[in-house]
Amino acid sequence: xxxxxxxxxxxxxxxxxxxxxxxxxxxxxxxxxxxxxxxxxxxxxxxxxxxxxxxxxxxxxxxxxxxxxxxxxxxxxxxxxxxxxxxxxxxxxxxxxxxxxxxxxxxxxxxxxxxxxxxxxxxxxxxxxxxxxxxxxxxxxxxxxxxxxxxxxxxxxxxxxxxxxxxxxxxxxxxxxxxxxxxxxxxxxxxxxxxxxxxxxxxxxxxxxxxxxxxxxxxxxxxxxxxxxxxxxxxxxxxxxxxxxxxxxxxxxxxxxxxxxxxxxxxxxxxxxxxxxxxxxxxxxxxxxxxxxxxxxxxxxxxxxxxxxxxxxxxxxxxxxxxxxxxxxxxxxxxxxxxxxxxxxxxxxxxxxxxxxxxxxxxxxxxxxxxxxxxxxxxxxxxxxxxxxxxxxxxxxxxxxxxxxxxxxxxxxxxxxxxxxxxxxxxxxxxxxxxxxxxxxxxxxxxxxxxxxxxxxxxxxxxxxxxxxxxxxxxxxxxxxxxxxxxxxxxxxxxxxxxxxxxxxxxxxxxxxxxxxxxxxxxxxxxxxxxxxxxxxxxxxxxxxxxxxxxxxxxxxxxxxxxxxxxxxxxxxxxxxxxxxxxxxxxxxxxxxxxxxxxxxxxxxxxxxxxxxxxxxxxxxxxxxxxxxxxxxxxxxxxxxxxxxxxxxxx
Amino acid sequence: xxxxxxxxxxxxxxxxxxxxxxxxxxxxxxxxxxxxxxxxxxxxxxxxxxxxxxxxxxxxxxxxxxxxxxxxxxxxxxxxxxxxxxxxxxxxxxxxxxxxxxxxxxxxxxxxxxxxxxxxxxxxxxxxxxxxxxxxxxxxxxxxxxxxxxxxxxxxxxxxxxxxxxxxxxxxxxxx
Numbered sequence: 044x045x046x047x048x049x050x051x052x053x054x055x056x057x058x059x060x061x062x063x064x065x066x067x068x069x070x071x072x073x074x075x076x077x078x079x080x081x082x083x084x085x086x087x088x089x090x091x092x093x094x095x096x097x098x099x100x101x102x103x104x105x106x107x108x109x110x111x112x113x114x115x116x117x118x119x120x121x122x123x124x125x126x127x128x129x130x131x132x133x134x135x136x137x138x139x140x141x142x143x144x145x146x147x148x149x150x151x152x153x154x155x156x157x158x159x160x161x162x163x164x165x166x167x168x169x170x171x172x173x174x175x176x177x178x179x180x181x182x183x184x185x186x187x188x189x190x191x192x193x194x195x196x197x198x199x200x201x202x203x204x205x206x207x208x209x210x211x212x213x214x215x216x217x218x219x220x221x222x223x224x225x226x227x228x229x230x231x232x233x234x235x236x237x238x239x240x241x242x243x244x245x246x247x248x249x250x251x252x253x254x255x256x257x258x259x260x261x262x263x264x265x266x267x268x269x270x271x272x273x274x275x276x277x278x279x280x281x282x283x284x285x286x287x288x289x290x291x292x293x294x295x296x297x298x299x300x301x302x303x304x305x306x307x308x309x310x311x312x313x314x315x316x317x318x319x320x321x322x323x324x325x326x327x328x329x330x331x332x333x334x335x336x337x338x339x340x341x342x343x344x345x346x347x348x349x350x351x352x353x354x355x356x357x358x359x360x361x362x363x364x365x366x367x368x369x370x371x372x373x374x375x376x377x378x379x380x381x382x383x384x385x386x387x388x389x390x391x392x393x394x395x396x397x398x399x400x401x402x403x404x405x406x407x408x409x410x411x412x413x414x415x416x417x418x419x420x421x422x423x424x425x426x427x428x429x430x431x432x433x434x435x436x437x438x439x440x441x442x443x444x445x446x447x448x449x450x451x452x453x454x455x456x457x458x459x460x461x462x463x464x465x466x467x468x469x470x471x472x473x474x475x476x477x478x479x480x481x482x483x484x485x486x487x488x489x490x491x492x493x494x495x496x497x498x499x500x501x502x503x504x505x506x507x508x509x510x511x512x513x514x515x516x517x518x519x520x521x522x523x524x525x526x527x528x529x530x531x532x533x534x535x536x537x538x539x540x541x542x543x544x545x546x547x548x549x550x551x552x553x554x555x556x557x558x559x560x561x562x563x564x565x566x567x568x569x570x571x572x573x574x575x576x577x578x579x580x581x582x583x584x585x586x587x588x589x590x591x592x593x594x595x596x597x598x599x600x601x602x603x604x605x606x607x608x609x610x611x612x613x614x615x616x617x618x619x620x621x622x623x624x625x626x627x628x629x630x631x632x633x634x635x636x637x638x639x640x641x642x643x644x645x646x647x648x649x650x651x652x653x654x655x656x657x658x659x660x661x662x663x664x665x666x667x668x669x670x671x672x673x674x675x676x677x678x679x680x681x682x683x684x685x686x687x688x689x690x691x692x693x694x
Numbered sequence: 695x696x697x698x699x700x701x702x703x704x705x706x707x708x709x710x711x712x713x714x715x716x717x718x719x720x721x722x723x724x725x726x727x728x729x730x731x732x733x734x735x736x737x738x739x740x741x742x743x744x745x746x747x748x749x750x751x752x753x754x755x756x757x758x759x760x761x762x763x764x765x766x767x768x769x770x771x772x773x774x775x776x777x778x779x780x781x782x783x784x785x786x787x788x789x790x791x792x793x794x795x796x797x798x799x800x801x802x803x804x805x806x807x808x809x810x811x812x813x814x815x816x817x818x819x820x821x822x823x824x825x826x827x828x829x830x831x832x833x834x835x836x837x838x839x840x841x842x843x844x845x846x847x848x849x850x851x852x853x854x855x856x857x858x859x860x861x862x863x864x865x866x867x868x869x870x
Contacts, residue, residue: 117807126827
C-alpha cells in the first residue's frame, strides 16, 4: 500500500512511545524481571522503547504521540472514510501531511462504505452518494493561481476543496512561488482530486515536467483545452501522454516551450479526433514534419491554425493548402523561412475552401504573386489582414482585391509600399461585398500630386466603414476623392491625420451620400468648429459616436452645434479640446440629447461650475471621464460619484 | 510437533503468542479472520498446531480483536438472511466502539492492521472518521497531538478558501 503515493516515509511499523493508558500496566511489564535477561528470545520485540517515568508529564507526552503512531496507510484509510467535502476540507487544514494525503485520494475512492457499517439506513446512504456524485462530476469551478500564491500546497488544497463543490473545470497557473514552486506533486494532487478538469493553462513554470503532465493525463480524461507557455521542462513525452488519454481535446496552445517538437504534434494529430484549434508560437524544435502530420491527420476537423515565429518552410504551407479542408481561420506570423513559393503553393492546393479569415504578419513570402494565388485559391475568404509587409505593391493589392470576390474586410498595416493609387484601385476593383477597409500606419499613403490629374475611380457602393489611421501625408486631396469613391460610408476613422484641414473635410462631408454614424477624428489637430457645425448640420440626424480627442481648436461653439443638432449622439469624446463650462452647460440644456458616454479628460477650463450641468447630463450617463481636469476639485468629483450612482466615473 | 495428519485435521484451534508472552488459543474459524494468520498457515507444510508468534500485538489488543471477531462471525450470517439481522449488525457496529478513547482506537488500529483483520479495521477507521467529522481544526489537532506545519500565510489562505467548510462546526466536546 505504501506504493500508492510517492512519499519517502519510513516503513517502520511502530514509531515507539508508550501505548499504555495506565502507568500501572507498564509497571507490570517492568516487574517481569526474570524475563528480561540473556535468555530472552531475540525474536520477540518489545513495543516499548522509551524508559518509563511515573508522573504527570509522561501522561501528557504520551497523548501527543497518539496519531503519529499510525503509519501512512492507516491514516489514509481513515481520511478516505470522511463523509463529505466539508469534513475533508477541514481536515486539510490540520497539517500539510494530512493535506497531501487527502489530495492523493482519488475521487472514486471516497465513501468506501461497507453498506452494513454505515450508521444510516441503506437508502440514506445511496441518496447521499448519488447527490455527491452529481455535484462532483460537473466541473464548473475555475481557479487561477499567480506568482507567489502558486505553490503545491495551494494546488493540493484546491484539489481537496473543489472536489465536492462542483469539481474543478479550469485551472490556470501563472508563474510559481520562487521558494516553494509548483512541481509535479501539485499536478498529481490536482489529477487525483479533479478528474473533471477541462481546461489546463500553465504559464511560466519551469519546475513542472513530463511526469506532471503524465499524471494529469492518467486521470483527467475530460481535458478539452491545453495551454502551455514558457514551460521548458515539458517535452514531447508529456504531450504524447496527454494526446493518448484525452480524446476530447479541442484546443492546444503552445508558446515558447523549448523542448516541444514534432513528435508531440504528431501524437495530437493521431490521437485527438476533435482537435479544432492549434496555436504554436516560438517553439524552435517544431518543424515541417510536425505541422504536416498534424494538419494532414486532423484534416477533417482542424478549424483554427495559428503559427508564429517558427522555422517551418514552404512545405508546411503546401500541406495546409492541400489538407486544410476544414480550416476557417489562419494566422501566419513571422515565418522567416517561408517564401513566395510557399504562399503560391498554399493558394494552388485548393484545399482551403472554407477559409474565412487570413492574417499574415511579417512574412517575406507575402508578395504580389503569393497573395494573388491565395486569393484565387480561397473563394470564401472574407477577412484579410496584412501587417508589416514590405513587398506588396499597388498592383498586387489591386489584383488581390479582384481575385478575392467574397472579401468583406481588408486591413493593411505598415505596408509602406502601398500608395493612394493602390488605395483607390483596391476600392474600385473590390468585389461587391467589401464592407470595411482599414489602413494603419502606412507611410506610402501620401497625398498624390494632383497636377497629374485625378485618377479614374469607380465607386464602391458596399463600403460602410473606412479607417485611415496614423498615415502621415494623407490629407485633403485624398479626402476629396473619398466622397465619390465610397458614398455609402457610415463609420469613418481618420485618427492621427494631421494633414487634414477644414477645407478638405468640409468638402468630404458635402460629397458623401449616406449619413455618418461613427466619426473618429482624434488627433486631427487642424480641424476647427466649422467642421463640427457642418457635421452636426449634415449628419446630425444619424450621428451616434463622435471622437474629437486632441483637437485643440474645437471649442464651445462646436458643442453648441452638437447640442442642437445631434439627437442620437450617445458617445462624445472632447478630451483635450478647448472647451469650457459654457460648452458643458449647452450640452446639458439640449432637451433631446441622451448622452451615455462623455469624456472631457484634460480639459483644463472645465471647472466646478459645470457641476449642475454634469448632474443634468448624469441622468442618462453611464460613463464619465474627468481625468486630468485640473479645475475640478476632488470634492466635486466625490459629490458626482455619490449623485450619479449609475454612472462609472473616471477621475 | 505432531507428524500425524489426523491429529492436525482434528485440532480446530490455533495458538497465538503475543508480545507479552501470553498464549491465546482460538477457534480456527476465528483465527482465519486474521489475514496474517491465514497467510501464515495457508501455506502447505505449516502444521496447525504450531504456535504463531505475533510480537507486534499485545494481549490486551488481541483480546479485544478476538472478542470482535467472535461476535462478528456470529452476526454476519444472520445479516445476510434478513433485514432484522442487518439491523442487529448495524447496531452492533454502532455500539461496539462507543466507550473507547481515541487513543485506544489508535492502538487497536495498529494491531488490527498488523493482523490484517479487515472488518475490524473498517469499523475502527470509520469510527475515527466519524469522530473527527464536523469538528474544528484545533480540536482535531489537539485530539491527535498534531502540530500544524503550515506557515501563517498558508494557514490564512487555506482558511479563507475553506471558509464554507467551517460553518456549523460542532462545539469542541469535553476532554476525552
